[in-house]
Amino acid sequence: MKESRTLNFDDVLENTLGGFGRWQFLLYVAGGLLLFPCKLYIPxxxxxxxxxxxxxxxxxxxxxxxxxxxxxxxxxxxxxxxYLHDGLGHCQRFSSNGTSCSKFNFDEHHMVPCSQSVYDDSMMKEPMVAFFDIGPCSSNDPNWWLGSWISQMAFIEIIFWTGVMIGILVCGRMGDRYGTRVVILTSQVTFTVGAIIAFTSMTYSSYVISSLLTGFGCMGSSTSPYVLVSEVMGKNHRHYLAFYQIFRVLGGFSYAWVASVLQNWRQFWLYALCVNLAVSPIWFWLHDSPRWLLSRGQFSQARKVLDFATKINGEPRLSANDFAALQEASRQQNASNRIHERMWTNYYVLRNLVVCLFIWLSVGLMYLGLSRISVTLGGNIYENFALFEGAELIGLVLSSTVASYMDCRTLIVWSLGSGSLALVLSFLIGHPMWTLALVVLGKTWASMSLQVIYVYTPAIFPTPIRNSALGLSSTAARLGALIGAWLINSKGIPIVLSLLIFAGIGLMACTLILAFLPKIQGSALPETLQDVKNLDRDLPVLGHLSIFDEVLPSGMDFEKESLLKNALSQEELLS
Structure with missing residues (x-):
């Protein structure tokens, strides 16, 4: 019996479609536009x-x-x-024995708490905190069910990040089953509904609901494009993904300018809603990744997408024989991936996931935590935020430049470690100006880590669970952001101590990367469990101890996987 010829999809990308042609650039820009308003959503x-x-x-x-x-x-x-309190008692006042504002009616020896605040409007004319009066003093309100544990403002932020984490988990699962396009459109609709509720909110409870919806919607449409773009770029051009965050950075600069002009929380939401509605329609006519379509057995749709891609790129149409070979390779991979639910119990997948979760948590803690610090350092908050965005732009340019000749694993360790050391120095020196300079430098390195980890993570998980893996990892980053916000807003923890905590976790992450994760430079995206195992090279002994395969169920023995793959493939051909 004549053996069927197979063809690797990465070979098709490089040799037939062109590693980064007009078609890939179209998807690159379309996905990037979804990142443009992302900074608007972060509180x-x-x-x-x-x-x-x-x-x-x-x-x-x-x-x-x-x-x-x-x-x-x-x-x-x-x-x-x-800076926040400006020398005036923030949640306490002297008791009064009368109703008139006279000095003789106040007892300077007895203080009482207050639950209402007056806010300075010199920096922002109409902040959301002032409209609902939900500053830190609101925790003294006897009707607030969380009491002094969490203020009403902090509760909104917790709800937002909870929505983000739920959205990433759900959208990652949806992306694996239904494709990126469905996830993006669902997320955009959810965010639009939440933004409308936020813009029209007149009560605190309705704003809390809007925070959950916008959190759910915004991150689903910002992580899924990474998976799509990474799957359509040739392995020799994948370093361009490191520059993908340019859209987010440009959106951050625009946000600083718009915020300084509007200075009104309700108009912020109107701006975010308009930007979201402007970029959403393009996804009604764009398509899913042909790699994903092949992995789901949707060969006719994959053929249409590939024909469209070759036409846009000006390349010859994929021949019938080559597409048949591509189908055969996909059938064999799909036979193995029929049990992809059990992929999560494979040692190599689970090891990569656990380490990635910690790395993403540390990067999110440092990156988003330093973004929050930018508006608590004093001075002009809009200029501070723009300064930190400039640091991120430098990190973006550096990461995209270096990623073309340095492996992503090495670059993550280098950037995350350098950022952590910069924050340690800011703690040791303690001088305000040096602290600011080192924190900005730390933001540069943290942004480099974030750019590269988005490139690295999809490259160490097989296609059937790639969306879910990136979703789980991104959820860990948002958990890190939540921890960072708590550290920064905590009255009992100085800013410099928070920076030291950021640095310590970052250095721990660097150690785990070097010990357990593989290099990916020049490697194709893995399609099966065997591909993931084959990535392991030049790892320390702990990275690939065979004893773990015995202690932890592998999900599927590779030899048995190969036999089942061939059996199911033959069964499909006969049917």
Whole structure:
């Protein structure tokens, strides 16, 4: 019996379609446009906390309430100067025995808590925190069910990141089953509904609901394009993915400018909604990855996409014999992947996933944590944010340049380790100007790590679970962001100590990468478990101890996998 010829999809990308032609560039830009508004969703300006003080009802009379009134000296305790509090007691006031704003009615020896605040509007005219009055003092409200544990503002951020993590998990699973296009459209619709609710919110509860929906929707449409673009780029051109974040960085610069002009939380949401609606329609006529279509056995649709790709790239149409060989290779891979649910119990997959989760957590902690710090350092918050975006742009250019000749694993260790050491130095030196300079440098290295890890992660998981693996990893980054936000906003933890924690976790991640994860330079995207195992080379002994295959179920013995693959392939041919 004549053996059927097979053809690797990566060979088709490089030799027939062109590794990075007009078709790949079209998908590259279409996916990148979804990243443009991503910085709008992160609670930086939307969750900006201006300087605030305790509201004294008998003195703060409408319609004009001043942040620095003359009576503050006898009604509010004076604290040490601090950027947020500006030297005025923030959640306490002197008790009063009357209803008039007179010095003789206040007892300077007895203080009482307050649950309402007055906010300084010199930096932002209408912050969301002031509209709902949900600053830190709101935890003193007897009607707030979480009490002093979590403020109402912090609760909104927790709900947002919870929605992000749920969205990534669900969208990753959906992407593996239904394709990237369905995930993107679903996420865009969900975000649009949430943004409309946020823009029209008049109550705190409705805004909380909108935070959950927008969190769910925004990240599903920002992670899925990475998988799609990584699957259509040739293995010799995959380093271009490191420059993919340019769309997110440009969106960040625009956000800083728009926020400085609008200075109104409701108009921020209107801007985000308009940008989202502007970039969504392109995905109604774009298609899924042909690699994914082949892995799902949708050969006729894959053929149409490949014909479209060769036409756009100006290349000859894939011959019938070559497509038949591609189909045969896909059938054999699909026979192995029929049991892809059990792939998660394979040692190599599970090892890569566990280490990736910790790496993504450390990168998210450092990257998003430093983004939050940018608006708490004092001075002009818009200029600070733009400065940090400039640091990210430098990191982006460096990562895209170096990634063309350095393996992604090495680059992640180099950038994440350098960023961690910069933060350690900021802790040791302690001088404000040096701290700012080293924190900006740390943001540069952290952005490099983020760019490269998006390229690296899809390259160490097989096609049937690639969306889910990237989704789980990205969820860990958002968990890191949540931890970072808590550390930065905690009154009992100094900023410099938070930076030291960021650095310690980053250095731990570097050690795990070197010990357990493989290099990928010049490797094709893995399609099966055997492909994932074959990535292992030049690893320390701990990286591929055979004893783990005995202790941990492999999901499928590779020899048995090969036999079943051939049997199912023959069965499909006979049927």
């Amino acid at each position: 930086i300006f939307l969750g900006f906390l201006p300087r605030y003080r305790c509201k004294v009802l008998e003195c703060d009379l409408e319609p004009k309430v001043e942040f620095h009134p003359t009576w503050a000296e006898f009604a509010i305790p004076h604290l040490d100067n601090n």
